[in-house]
Amino acid sequence: MSRCAWIGFDLDYTLAIYHQRQMDELSIEATVNKLLARGYPDFITELDYPIDFPIRGLLVDKNLGNVLKLNRFKVVRRGYHGLQELSRSELRGLYYAKKLRHKSSRYHWIDTLYALSEACMFVSIVTGFDSRGQKVNYRRLFDDIRECIDLAHRDGAILGPVMAAPARYIERDPRLAATLHKLRSAGKRLFLLTNSHWDYAESVLRYLLDGALPDYPSFQHYFDALIVAAHKPRFFEQREPLMMLSGGQLSPAELPLERGKVYSGGNLRSLQRALGVTGNRVLYVGDHIYGDMVRSKKDSAWRTAMVIPELAAEVEALGECSEDYGRTSEVYQQRYELEDQLRYHQHRLKLLSRNNGGADHRDDRAAAEEVARAKELHATVRKQLRVLNREAKALRTRVNARFHPYWGSLLKQGNELSLFGHQVAEYACIYTSRVSNLLSYSPHQYFRSPHNLMHHEL
Numbered sequence: 238m239s240r241c242a243w244i245g246f247d248l249d250y251t252l253a254i255y256h257q258r259q260m261d262e263l264s265i266e267a268t269v270n271k272l273l274a275r276g277y278p279d280f281i282t283e284l285d286y287p288i289d290f291p292i293r294g295l296l297v298d299k300n301l302g303n304v305l306k307l308n309r310f311k312v313v314r315r316g317y318h319g320l321q322e323l324s325r326s327e328l329r330g331l332y333y334a335k336k337l338r339h340k341s342s343r344y345h346w347i348d349t350l351y352a353l354s355e356a357c358m359f360v361s362i363v364t365g366f367d368s369r370g371q372k373v374n375y376r377r378l379f380d381d382i383r384e385c386i387d388l389a390h391r392d393g394a395i396l397g398p399v400m401a402a403p404a405r406y407i408e409r410d411p412r413l414a415a416t417l418h419k420l421r422s423a424g425k426r427l428f429l430l431t432n433s434h435w436d437y438a439e440s441v442l443r444y445l446l447d448g449a450l451p452d453y454p455s456f457q458h459y460f461d462a463l464i465v466a467a468h469k470p471r472f473f474e475q476r477e478p479l480m481m482l483s484g485g486q487l488s489p490a491e492l493p494l495e496r497g498k499v500y501s502g503g504n505l506r507s508l509q510r511a512l513g514v515t516g517n518r519v520l521y522v523g524d525h526i527y528g529d530m531v532r533s534k535k536d537s538a539w540r541t542a543m544v545i546p547e548l549a550a551e552v553e554a555l556g557e558c559s560e561d562y563g564r565t566s567e568v569y570q571q572r573y574e575l576e577d578q579l580r581y582h583q584h585r586l587k588l589l590s591r592n593n594g595g596a597d598h599r600d601d602r603a604a605a606e607e608v609a610r611a612k613e614l615h616a617t618v619r620k621q622l623r624v625l626n627r628e629a630k631a632l633r634t635r636v637n638a639r640f641h642p643y644w645g646s647l648l649k650q651g652n653e654l655s656l657f658g659h660q661v662a663e664y665a666c667i668y669t670s671r672v673s674n675l676l677s678y679s680p681h682q683y684f685r686s687p688h689n690l691m692h693h694e695l
């Protein structure tokens with residue numbers, strides 16, 4: 238952290254932690270209204286939308302009406318058609334024969350907390366049509382949901398209510414102001430870089446920071462530069478000009494940037510030039526795995542901190558599972574040993590039956606007894622293995638349920654990282670559940686990664 242001269246913050250779901258349930262209910266209601274206007278049947282107003290269904294990192298298969306969780310090798314490990322879980326063999330039949338082209342238009346990533354409501358609506362409406370025996374084009378349905386949610390964001394159906402009653406939708410973290418102050422006191426300079434528009438950003442920041450600390454008359458005093466409408470991830474790749482926003486009018490930004498003024502758009506290079514900083518001295522804090530983390534890591538030298546609000550629940554579940562994890566590794570070890578024994582008995586049986594088939598010098602009875610004994614041992618080991626496998630499955634189910642009722646852990650899939658977890662590990666230098674956790678560390682903290690072992694080193 239001592240190398241980071243500038244610390245940039247995204248706004249939505251980073252500085253502003255939304256109450257997920259309230260936000261989802263708001264966007265579902267707004268979207269349902271727009272779908273009705275597009276001619277969708279009335280039953281969609283009566284459906285139960287299970288807000289706890291989706292997690293980040295899911296892949297929507299628009300062609301088949303499925304929602305999928307992949308591991309870090311991009312192999313589908315869990316899936317639902319609508320709200321109906323798909324079995325392992327169904328998944329194998331659908332997704333294992335050919336390489337899954339997750340970047341094609343058939344698929345869509347649920348990669349932000351905003352997008353959870355899209356997945357929730359999709360599975361619920363798919364089930365609604367299926368259970369009524371009505372045919373629907375799943376792909377059209379998903380695209381309609383996406384368009385309607387986007388429209389609801391643009392026309393104020395979602396942002397309007399949030400601005401009117403921020404306390405209902407946004408958590409005012411009491412430690413946020415102190416965190417920003419601590420960073421500033423250590424000589425860091427702070428900037429805001431958000432895709433939100435100024436009127437919205439202003440009202441959210443006012444709610445979060447105004448009046449929090451006596452030394453800061455308004456939220457603007459925490460930041461050395463304010464950039465809105467940044468169009469991430471394009472911001473990192475393209476060359477949009479940095480503009481100054483004043484009285485609703487845009488004009489080309491003049492350097493140096495003025496504190497207290499608001500800037501709009503821009504791009505990575507123009508911002509670094511304006512701040513007078515090289516990329517390796519910038520830490521950017523965001524929540525969007527693609528727009529904030531992947532793109533900034535691929536296109537810039539910025540260090541990244543990812544805010545993962547779900548981490549709090551994930552860590553809690555991890556603690557509750559410690560006994561089960563202990564038992565699971567015992568079960569795996571025993572299974573490993575039994576599988577070894579099973580192979581030995583199988584091999585022995587094969588040899589015995591081959592010898593019996595030929596002209597054997599021993600008498601038939603002794604040979605038959607030996608075969609019977611070998612069969613019995615073989616059967617015993619198989620039975621023990623079955624019992625162990627059942628236990629392993631029960632442990633897995635119990636562990637998964639502690640993390641999430643539908644998908645298990647956000648960051649893991651079985652013994653592997655989930656695809657989402659893999660992206661976090663790959664693109665976020667550090668990750669935490671909320672910005673204010675930084676208050677517990679020195680602004681010069683050196684965050685070290687644990688020693689990374691390859692399998693041959695274990």
Ligand SMILES: [Mg+2]
Pocket residue numbers: 247248249250251523524525
């Ligand atoms: Mg965000």
